[in-house]
Structures are given as structure tokens and as C-alpha cells.
Amino acid sequence: MISRTPIAKTSLAFVLAIMMLPIGCSRTTRSSSPGPEDPDAPTEFTTTDTGLKYRILRVGSGDKPGRESFVTVDYVGWLDSGREFDSSYNRREPADFNLSSVIPAWTEGVQLVGEGGMIELEVPSDLGYGPAGNPPEIPPNATLHFKVELHDVR
Template sequence: MRTLLPTGACVVLLLAGCSESADIPAPDDVAAVPADAERTASGLASRVIVEGSGATHPAATDTVEVHYTGWTTDGAMFDSSVARGETAEFPLNRVIAGWTEGLQLMVTGETRRLWIPEDLAYGGRSGAPAGMLVFDVQLVRIEGR
């Protein structure tokens, strides 16, 4: 079952913890961006974990359905749709800038690890995870495509 988030909730999509769910172990490379990761001009780094079967990339204005897990660089999981057992659906331009940029690199079915610098994440906002964040994101579906 997927969760459709109202527009206002999309702004805080990744702020919700999942203390009711078991933590998913962090990948070995969360502390630093590996040398072989792809990098963009903005500072976003990524690596394809599972190749996708789709041919279309989402646009910033598309609504996408994803499964994801997020960790801080010390390996602490702070949010996971996987742990909750429900995908998340949201307009791509209503989440942190690192997600908006990173998901546009993906195709349906792909799982990609994103290393998102703080300025493309929460920018030091109070109550939000600080520093670089690492996400494993699976692009399940692009609405209407």
C-alpha cells in the first residue's frame, strides 16, 4: 500500500522518524562519498545500486512513488519507507533539493544511493537531520508515465 502525501506534508517528508520500525543497517559508505560516485555541479553525489528498466526520467514537476531509507553519516537511520512497509508518493518539487535533483537522474525501477550535502538537504534547520545525508532511493513509478 502506498501513502499519498498532501502538498504541505511533502515539505517535511523526510523529517519524520520511524522509531516504531526496526532500523535498517547503514551501507558501509555512508561516512564519505566514494571516489567512484557520480557528482553533479551542485555537490550531489550518487551511485546506481540497481539498474532500472524504464527509459524515462522524471521532471521536477512530476509526482513520483518511491521507497527510500535515509541515514546520517554516523550510520544512524532517521527515516525509511522500507521499514514502514509503505511507499511514499509526492511531487518532486516539494522535497529537499537533493531529492529533486537526484531523482531526475533516475529511471523507473532504479535504486540509487544519494549523498546529499547539507545545503541540498535541510540546510541546518532546527529539528532536521544535520550534515550530509545518505539515501537509498528506489524509483517505483512516475505518475502518468
């Protein structure tokens, strides 16, 4: 039960104000979904020589990574069925990694977008997890889909 004394009212107001702070301070809270796309982003995919399909959803203004670059990204991944299998947005924590240490589609695809940009990838099985899949989330021979926002290249 909350007391109706002035001290309790002040304390309650203080606690409520503190609880509201993260809402107004977007620098400390991460989005649970990808950011905006460019209004003129293509609706059709481009296919590379390896079979990777991509479309640049937001052109970045920063550096593009190389094969050995370390990057910070946010991403969401889903299967053909639409079932989401992984999301840094849901964890509210970006991923940091070396581009040479991920599936071939990411090594190739993330190099196509500049820092601050966003790309959508459609990944054929041979550029993803192949016949083995990545149980229990990714079945064998699965086509994967990702939206990736590139935050930092180093």
C-alpha cells in the same frame, strides 16, 4: 487451552494457514530493506555541479521523472554516523510526492534514475536541510545519505 476435538484442530489449522498467507504473497507485503543492486553497479560516486554525490545502484528500464513529476518511491535515509533517521521500508509503505516539493537533492537526484531503478545519494547540507536541520532527527548542517528505489513516475 486448545481443545483436542476435530473441529478445534481444523479451526487451528485454518487459522495457521491464514496467518501464513502474507508470507507467500509478496504482492501484499513490502520488503523491509532495499531490493537488489546491479552486479556491475559503480562503487564510486559521481558528483554533480551542485555538489550532490550519487551512484546508480540499479538501472531502471522505465521513464525518468522530470522536476514536476509525481513519483512513488521506497527509501532509507541515514546520517554520517550510520544512524537511520527515516525509512519507508520500515513503515512498509512507499512514499508518493511531487519532486518539486522535496529537498533539492531529491528533486535533482531522483531525476537521474529510471523507473524500476535504485540510486544512492550523498547529500551535502545545502541540498538537504541546511543550518536549521530538521529536529529532532536531523541535526544542523548534516550530510544525509539515501538509497531510493523509484517504483512509479507520473
